[in-house]
Amino acid sequence: MSRQRRYTLGALFVLAGAVAAVLLASVLSTVFFAVTVAYLLWPVRRELVARGQSRRVASGGATAGAFVMTLLVFVPLAVVAYLRFDSFVDLIGLLPAQIDVSLLGFEYVVTLESVATLVVGLVERAARRAATAAPVLLVKVTLFVFLIYSLLFYGEDAQRAALALVPADYRDAARSLNRRARETLFAIYVLQAATAIATFALAIPVFFALGYESVVTLSTVAAVLQFVPIIGPSVLLAGLAAYHAALGELLQAALVFFVGGFVIAWLPDVLVRPRLARETADIPGSLYFVGFFGGVLTIGPIGVVAGPLAVGLFVESAALLSTELNSVDDADHGTPESTANHADSESTANRDHAASTTDHDDAETSSDVDQQKPDDE
Secondary structure (H helix, E strand, O other), X not given: OOHHHHHHHHHHHHHHHHHHHHHOXXXXXXXXXXXXXXXXXXHHHHHHHHOOOOHHHHHHHHHHHHHHHHHHHHHHHHHHHHHOHHHHHHHHHOOOOEEEEEEOOEEEEEEHHHHHXXXXXXXXXXXXXXXXXXXXXXXXXXXXXXHHHHHHHOHHHHHHHHHHOOOHHHHHHHHHHHHHHHHHHHHHHXXXXXXXXXXXXXXXXXXXXXXXXXXXXXXXXXXXXXXXXXXXXXXXXXXXXXXXXXXXXXHHHHHHHHHHHHHHHHHHHHHOHHHHHHHHHOOOHHHHHHHHHHHHHHHHHHHHHHHHHHHHHHHHHHHHHHHHHHHHHHHHHOOHHHHHHHHHHHHHHHHHHHHHHHHHHHHHHHHHHHHOOOOOO
């Protein structure tokens, strides 16, 4: 195949991808999340194949495991809501029937009945929107599961097709970017789980010191809410503060909102994310924060993953460019030290190439093994 024909087909592929992205914009976030999850599940699928499972069984097992783990994230919240529903009703019964509020010389009277009517109206509207969106959500969940399974099942073919579009001289850079993407995605999901665990650990002493009885319950809710971008446990703390303010306990409301907000909602992000971002993905904490919050504020919930991933690929691209420029500069000067460094870099590149060749051979071997099991296919 001539180089011009290859570039033409590559341009056609990019154009078709852009058109598909425009036409499928409503499910683009679902596709993106499916690709990121498939990246994380690929080592699991490869390990299952190495242990003698067929490609179909390995892909299905990894997909089912991911689906179950996703459900388990929200199970604690549902369990808490079920077990503590009576306690929540009793707390509502403690609210006064009427609250007098004075502000700037004006007095306002807020009754419990009016608040209940407002809350019921909000819940009804939310329920109608949820019922309307339920079919679409079901379709997206189904698409999400099938995409993960397909990406895992046809993983080797997708890798070879993507790598074939890259010129031979740049395939080492493509492998480096692929490695960086995999490490960054792993770090993102690990950071979310680690931040939730840290939130739970920090919330227990705070709620205990503030005199709450359901310390574990409130800490569990705060930890689960940590998976909600930007808002997080702030919703719980704001609700508790509003409850105490309605009872006239202004000091308790202030302590819950400010002390709890600092320790529970803000401190885990500051303590956990920068440190783990450096250790797991080799990204400076400041750049990770830029990617995390910038991505969420720019494109919404998908930015939790897309933002740090973009930063990680940018850091890897900068490292590749720096290495290339330094090697060219050393070669131009021709110093003995630069020659030795250049030889070391060539040796490293050869080792990377050998490792990638081994991985490719392993992938082909796995594919051959799969092809020898027609009964499972």
